[in-house]
Amino acid sequence: MSKAPAIEVEGLWQVFGEKASDILKEVRSADTRSIATALQDKGLIPAVRDANFEVHSGELFVIMGLSGSGKSTLIRCISRLVEPTSGAVRIDGEDILQASNSRLIELRRRKLGMVFQHFGLFPHMSVADNVAFPLKMQGAGKTERRARALDVIKLVGLEGRESAYPRELSGGQRQRVGIARSLAVNPDIWFLDEPFSALDPLIRRQLQDEFLNIQATLKKSIVFITHDIAEALKLADRIAIMRDGEVVQIGTPTQIVLNPVDDYVREFARDIPKGRHMTISEVMEPVGDNPLAGDWPELRTGMSLEDALTQCAATFEAVPVMDGDGKVVGQVRPESFVKALGSEAT
Amino acid sequence: MSLTKGAWAALITVLVGALCLFLEPHVDWLGKWPAGWTLPVNDWISQGLGAALGILKPVARFFAWLLAFPMDGLTWLLSQSPWPLTIASVTALGWRLGGWKMALLGAVGFGFVLISGYWLQSMRTLALVFVSVPLALLMGLAIGILAYEVPRVKSGVNVVLDVMQTVPTFAYLTPLLFLFGFGPVVGLVASAIYAAPPMARNTLLGLERVEHDIREAAIMSGGTRRQQLFLVEIPAAANQIMIGVNQSLMAALSMVIIAAVIGGFDDIGWEVLLTMRKAWFGQAFLAGLVIVVFAIVIDRMSATLATQRKAFDLRISGAIVGIGAILSFIVNPDSTSYAMMGGVAASVDTAVGTFTANNGAALDSFKNGAMFYGLLPLRIGLDQAVLPFTWGFMWQPQYSLWLFGVAIALGAVLAIKGRVAQGIVLIIAVGILETGIADLPWPFVLIGVGALGWMGGGWKLARLITILLGTILLAGLWERALLSLYLSGASVFACAVVGGLLGLWAALSKTAWAIIRPMCDVLQTIPLFVFLIPVLMFFQIGEFSAFLAICMYAVVPMIRYTRHGLISTPPDMVEAAVSSGATRWQMLREVRAPYAAPSILLGLNQTILYAFAMLVIAALIGTTGLGQSIYLALGQADIGMGISAGAAMAILAFIADRLVQGFAEDRRKALGL
């Protein structure tokens, strides 16, 4: 049984400027770089350049990059808030670039939810009305709207503030409303464009944790945008890294930290305490011929380097690593720790 | 030696000026544009537009007939409704909008109208305003939404709105008079048309300022375009739109009062005009005060729409109306029996009479001083203004030579010090003063303004404004245009100096601002017309009175923008200057003033536009130039003259606007704003 991925992006270009689509067709050449340069020479802005990836059902897919790298444009292409210049975007197998206007409205009413960096709350509506707005667009009745709105408001921890207006809320509370509104219609696909970037670090961390909790129960297919590598590593199942409109690397947090494809990605990963993001399995090696014997600390494959290190701080020899069932699957030597962690400093 | 752009512009201008000066005695057409070279633009407009309007006439008459119903109905309602009920309704509305403060304002304001004895006239004015404003609001909203929804028409709409707001008020009236026929409907339509642009502008601005995220949130919620617009974007822009409502109301009131010059409707504007013509200044003053009170009540109440979010208890409003209704049965319904201000009017008359009698000499010498040493030389030049009768001696040709000699010497000194542009500008200024604005040779003006345009906005602007000025020349309106230019120029200059100083003072001292601010507020609320009353009281009809009236009205933006520019220096910059040990004055000169320059330039721009607007109104009390032509055209129902003079006026305003905006933009760019 093969189910279509939740989102499939193929050869997606977004070029801003006059006659972008014609010019893009003209300059078609083999590699992305030279096309982009040619476009720029003509005064166009290639904001997204030949993006290709898919997001699986239930996956939390993070897009990360510096500001101006085209993240927002990319997510807006997927939700068709801007018209992509060329390429294909399929949602559950349906090419939404071909979708009619009414189909698009239908999709947005039923299937898609979006959270914005600056919240995008309607200033003239109360919290409850804001949250119920997408339901109103669906044509749901008043009582139904109210009930459902209260449910999601509770989910984001804003009970009791239903009748407040956005201007009366703190930044963190506002984004909770934004999240509640985007969840009101129970969408399958959830877009979040830097939802926590405008918040203070403490509030940000709190909301990240709650977001993970919500996702653990709801299991949406998510595209989450951030410029903060720590946030990306904390939340993501997989991360796509963007630079100048190009997706330069896609991988799990560990892959990004361990095997950055180029200096740009390496630069991001530099300040990350690697010990926390690398697991033992990453540095272990097969057990040698002579079986390890002795009274070893219990190392498991899924352990982070940091934890493992505290466990075997006093050892000078190779330590066996066990999988979840307690079977020995490899060993680590102290030098491997040092090597793995030390590369951070260089 | 490499010259700056400014120096080049000044150099070219001064060379053309010098050439004109030498050739003028020999070449007639340099000084005066020959009549044979003008195009009969007036006739063309009269015939062309006359024909077009003739076709529209039946439609317009039908429209007028239709509009007469709500207008007559509302006039009847307001004049028949017992005054306690009306005052109570206004008070109740005030309460609802802004609590007890607004309620009090409504009660006191309309109470004053009652005792002024102008109740009935005021109600007629109010009826006109309240019929025209909904029309204006609907038109404005529709235009604003259209411009927002259809980006292709936006720039076109903006140009039309610009034109509608720069065309002087009187100029609207002539064609409308032709279309709609004599009567109050003209005022009604004129004020609806005049009041629509602010609504349209604010609607567009508000919609454009709706946050991107809010707009996208509406899309992602699955709204149709119409749902997005009406459920999200327009409500989110409500504050800005309400500012539009406020401005629209004020514009409508102003225009309704101005339209009284057509006559035929016994409203408060007519009362002012009538009493002013009869030189009953006490009565004119009183009627003017009624207008001011109206303006303040309407302005402050509608302003709460944009700022206040709280709606006050409707039950109290109901109770107030109830009390008014009960009172209506008890008190004398005849509003005229409450006129108590007749004595006040009389005593104002006597007071002014006594004052002018006692201080006549001082007033006269003030007026003559300003005329002889300021306005006249500026208008006709020192060479003609200096007479035994004015300055005590006769200007001789060799004085001109001396003057130019000194100017050139000083200019040369400046140039040697490296300030070439300033040196040349000094020579130009002296030249203008010697010749007089009204006598400037046209090639010099065209080239000079073109050079300014080149400095402020490049070749494109230079070409545009030179062509526009050229059309005035071709239309045979040149002399009148120069006269208008002279009077508005003199007023703007005075406003810039006085307003700049007041703005500076207000920026330095909180107390000063506490005094100046309410005065600015009131001056900005008063309909243009009313400014004529006080100057007439003291200085009679004439150019000087017009000059004063223009200054009083046009000085306000200069004060406001100067102060605002000076106090809004970013705190970091101030702190950086303080920590470098700057004194208060050093801070002002080195940090605040340069940073304030763009803002001050915008203030100057507003002042210029205000001056042009008032210039036309001031034609009522005796000015020459385009304003007078527009006013005369209205009297003679001469569409060609009315439109062409109105257009010329609008062109002058447009040129001034673009030039100053260009320079302001330059400054902003230089500051990296």
Ligand SMILES: Nc1ncnc2c1ncn2[C@@H]1O[C@H](COP(=O)(O)OP(=O)(O)O)[C@@H](O)[C@H]1O
């Ligand atoms: N509507 C637009 N018109 C022109 N250029 C745009 C538009 N939107 C975005 N851009 C440009 O595209 C690039 C990517 O912007 P964006 O997607 O907002 O980046 P990010 O979200 O990563 O900060 C930027 O250079 C930006 O200036």
Ligand SMILES: [Mg+2]
């Ligand atoms: Mg972004």
